Amino acid sequence: MANIDVGEDEFKMNVAEVEGNIDYEKAMKEFGIEKIGKELGKLKNLPLMYRRGIVIGHRDFGLIAEAINNKKEFAVLTGVNPSGNLHLGNKLFIDQALFLQQCGAHVYIPISNDETYVFKKTSTLEQATQNAYEKVIPDLIALGFDPQKTHIFISTQTPHLYELAVKLSAKVTFSTIKAIFGFNNETNTGQIFYAVMQSAHILFPQLPQYGGPKPVVVPIGIDQDPYMRLVRDIAEKVGMVKPSSTYHKFMPGLQGGKMSGSKPETCIYLTEDPASARKKIMRAFSGGAATLKEHREKGGNPDIDVACQYLYFMFEESDKKIAEIFQSYRSGTLHSGDVKTMLADKVEKFLTTFQKRREKAGEHIDKFMIE
Amino acid sequence: MANIDVGEDEFKMNVAEVEGNIDYEKAMKEFGIEKIGKELGKLKNLPLMYRRGIVIGHRDFGLIAEAINNKKEFAVLTGVNPSGNLHLGNKLFIDQALFLQQCGAHVYIPISNDETYVFKKTSTLEQATQNAYEKVIPDLIALGFDPQKTHIFISTQTPHLYELAVKLSAKVTFSTIKAIFGFNNETNTGQIFYAVMQSAHILFPQLPQYGGPKPVVVPIGIDQDPYMRLVRDIAEKVGMVKPSSTYHKFMPGLQGGKMSGSKPETCIYLTEDPASARKKIMRAFSGGAATLKEHREKGGNPDIDVACQYLYFMFEESDKKIAEIFQSYRSGTLHSGDVKTMLADKVEKFLTTFQKRREKAGEHIDKFMIE
Numbered sequence: 001m002a003n004i005d006v007g008e009d010e011f012k013m014n015v016a017e018v019e020g021n022i023d024y025e026k027a028m029k030e031f032g033i034e035k036i037g038k039e040l041g042k043l044k045n046l047p048l049m050y051r052r053g054i055v056i057g058h059r060d061f062g063l064i065a066e067a068i069n070n071k072k073e074f075a076v077l078t079g080v081n082p083s084g085n086l087h088l089g090n091k092l093f094i095d096q097a098l099f100l101q102q103c104g105a106h107v108y109i110p111i112s113n114d115e116t117y118v119f120k121k122t123s124t125l126e127q128a129t130q131n132a133y134e135k136v137i138p139d140l141i142a143l144g145f146d147p148q149k150t151h152i153f154i155s156t157q158t159p160h161l162y163e164l165a166v167k168l169s170a171k172v173t174f175s176t177i178k179a180i181f182g183f184n185n186e187t188n189t190g191q192i193f194y195a196v197m198q199s200a201h202i203l204f205p206q207l208p209q210y211g212g213p214k215p216v217v218v219p220i221g222i223d224q225d226p227y228m229r230l231v232r233d234i235a236e237k238v239g240m241v242k243p244s245s246t247y248h249k250f251m252p253g254l255q256g257g258k259m260s261g262s263k264p265e266t267c268i269y270l271t272e273d274p275a276s277a278r279k280k281i282m283r284a285f286s287g288g289a290a291t292l293k294e295h296r297e298k299g300g301n302p303d304i305d306v307a308c309q310y311l312y313f314m315f316e317e318s319d320k321k322i323a324e325i326f327q328s329y330r331s332g333t334l335h336s337g338d339v340k341t342m343l344a345d346k347v348e349k350f351l352t353t354f355q356k357r358r359e360k361a362g363e364h365i366d367k368f369m370i371e
Numbered sequence: 372m373a374n375i376d377v378g379e380d381e382f383k384m385n386v387a388e389v390e391g392n393i394d395y396e397k398a399m400k401e402f403g404i405e406k407i408g409k410e411l412g413k414l415k416n417l418p419l420m421y422r423r424g425i426v427i428g429h430r431d432f433g434l435i436a437e438a439i440n441n442k443k444e445f446a447v448l449t450g451v452n453p454s455g456n457l458h459l460g461n462k463l464f465i466d467q468a469l470f471l472q473q474c475g476a477h478v479y480i481p482i483s484n485d486e487t488y489v490f491k492k493t494s495t496l497e498q499a500t501q502n503a504y505e506k507v508i509p510d511l512i513a514l515g516f517d518p519q520k521t522h523i524f525i526s527t528q529t530p531h532l533y534e535l536a537v538k539l540s541a542k543v544t545f546s547t548i549k550a551i552f553g554f555n556n557e558t559n560t561g562q563i564f565y566a567v568m569q570s571a572h573i574l575f576p577q578l579p580q581y582g583g584p585k586p587v588v589v590p591i592g593i594d595q596d597p598y599m600r601l602v603r604d605i606a607e608k609v610g611m612v613k614p615s616s617t618y619h620k621f622m623p624g625l626q627g628g629k630m631s632g633s634k635p636e637t638c639i640y641l642t643e644d645p646a647s648a649r650k651k652i653m654r655a656f657s658g659g660a661a662t663l664k665e666h667r668e669k670g671g672n673p674d675i676d677v678a679c680q681y682l683y684f685m686f687e688e689s690d691k692k693i694a695e696i697f698q699s700y701r702s703g704t705l706h707s708g709d710v711k712t713m714l715a716d717k718v719e720k721f722l723t724t725f726q727k728r729r730e731k732a733g734e735h736i737d738k739f740m741i742e
Contacts, residue, residue: 114537117537117538117541118537118540118541120541125534125537125538156533156534156537157530157534159528159530161533162527162532162533163496163527163528166485166488166489166496166527166561167488167496169489169559169560169561169564170488170489170491170559170561171559172559172560172561173556173557173558173559173560174545174554174555174556174557174558174559174560174563175556175557177560178556183545184545185544185545185546185549186544186545186546187544187545188540188541188542188543188544188545189540189543189544189545189548189563189564189566189567190537190540190541190543190567192545192560192563192564193540193560193563193564193567195560196560196561196564
């Protein structure tokens with residue numbers, strides 16, 4: 001879905017397993033997702049995820065580029081499932097939203113406490129709501145959103161949201177939802193309705209109360225495309241603009257597999273003690289050879305080395321430097337330990353700065369919330 | 372459901388057809404509904420529907436009688452589906468709520484504009500919401516509720532309601548809903564979720580914001596018992612008091628079959644021109660013999676005569692007089708035309724008084740609404 005999944009990942013990718021090597025080209029072709037490229041042409045100060053092919057595909061991003069270039073109103077939407085604190089994988093979504101906000105977008109962030117509860121990631125709805133206010137929202141604020149252009153809302157507490165979901169629900173049968181989400185008769189009715197509520201989150205910025213129909217872009221992973229297809233179908237039926245989407249590659253988990261917020265060994269939380277983060281990084285999956293000697297002779301594989309990948313995805317801003325790092329790692333002159341230390345230093349610096357900002361974030365929540 | 376259906380009736384009775392003769396005793400036995408009787412013992416000024424066996428059964432009405440007798444907090448809940456103006460069949464529910472309000476109950480009235488729309492009784496949700504404010508709510512107010520003890524709320528516009536429905540939805544699978552409502556895979560997701568929302572309406576008075584767990588009674592027709600069984604199961608799972616219910620017999624439609632708000636020939640609307648109501652009554656289904664001569668000889672059947680029934684259900688307050696009317700009709704001394712005129716006079720008087728009160732009802736809406 002459009003949400004950042006900060007807990008257990010409930011959905012398997014339809015086209016390919018998320019773990020291991022994913023044939024993004026094949027998946028995009030199968031889903032009818034276009035490669036992103038020329039749409040980015042006129043945009044300035046592109047962040048690394050657009051420069052480096054991390055964001056690889058899109059639907060209707062042309063609408064967004066056009067809105068940016070002509071200074072027209074548009075929005076970016078990125079949901080958060082409040083099952084716990086945000087981690088670096090979530091930050092990949094947020095960084096895209098922050099960039100688009102700099103390009104003029106209003107950012108809408110639904111916090112799906114309903115999703116958290118009906119998918120049993122918390123034992124009570126109250127816990128999910130508490131996570132929203134105490135964990136997720138302060139994390140979001142500390143990441144640097146502009147309060148003038150940011151609209152955070154809690155799924156169960158936002159006027160007009162259930163009303164919008166009701167409108168959409170009349171257009172969607174159980175068959176449709178069942179096929180997309182793999183539901184069956186034993187699925188609880190909360191999960192069934194949440195499928196529609198999720199579309200309501202995405203279409204929410206197009207309500208008359210928020211200025212009516214407009215281009216909206218949702219940055220997602222390619223496994224979430226079925227939900228985009230659903231919401232795009234629905235949008236058409238209710239006279240709204242079909243939302244655009246961009247698709248990014250998966251940032252690997254620390255152990256090389258999938259990253260999951262409910263598995264601390266796979267991710268680094270934004271609120272994690274920097275020393276703990278350093279330890280996790282030093283133990284991360286390495287693409288280097290078995291021995292230092294062998295690494296010097298044969299080189300390593302930066303494409304599967306987690307430290308190399310984290311630098312590539314997020315922490316090495318310079319394209320020149322990242323190319324050098326990859327080349328040296330591949331040739332064997334740069335070792336796994338070196339790259340891990342390089343990353344750990346950068347992550348430590350980021351976490352320290354972030355956590356300092358976060359201390360006071362809680363005081364500013366009201367400035368960011370709808371209602 | 373708990374709602375007054377003011378439009379097309381979407382559900383068939385499971386046990387027996389609603390039209391024609393219903394074996395109430397058999398249905399009650401099958402559902403495990405108790406006969407009402409001793410629970411009413413201490414209550415004063417019982418209205419005719421309790422005195423005359425129109426309200427025939429109950430679940431846990433003892434809790435309500437106890438609350439009345441000990442002046443403890445309790446509530447009555449009666450929902451309205453805003454597909455059009457209220458009619459006399461709806462008034463039967465309202466009259467029970469009004470009586471219970473006199474006994475001390477707070478009355479909660481959810482207006483299910485979501486239901487109206489997802490079951491396609493209006494073409495837009497906006498129309499259903501407009502019906503709520505322009506038709507149903509003024510009708511309700513003019514019927515005489517006490518603003519201090521009445522809480523009317525619109526299903527899509529009430530804080531905490533979707534939140535409560537989410538909590539309940541995690542406890543209810545599609546299988547459960549499917550069996551009760553006869554849904555299938557082509558059912559829209561709005562109808563599926565509304566099944567849960569309806570339970571949320573009934574449990575709403577037990578939210579902490581409204582004083583927490585308490586006895587709540589829902590006056591319904593016997594065909595709606597499956598929804599009571601559902602909400603009673605759910606209540607237990609979420610630590611609320613299992614709602615009580617009372618069951619009344621069906622007031623027949625003007626033509627002897629089922630009454631339906633979407634079939635003007637079967638009902639009299641509260642806002643109907645008194646002359647039109649009179650005409651409908653004079654044309655109503657009669658239990659008399661084919662000719663006046665035959666009626667005098669053989670008598671008529673007041674049990675199927677619509678005018679006799681309407682006097683019995685609602686318009687002849689005196690038990691002595693209604694007994695006399697039935698006896699005279701049965702013996703043939705009282706004719707169908709006489710009874711119809713008698714009823715028409717009473718209905719005309721009621722409508723005139725009601726409609727005068729209704730003129731200013733719109734000005735007082737705020738006093739009755741939640742939020």
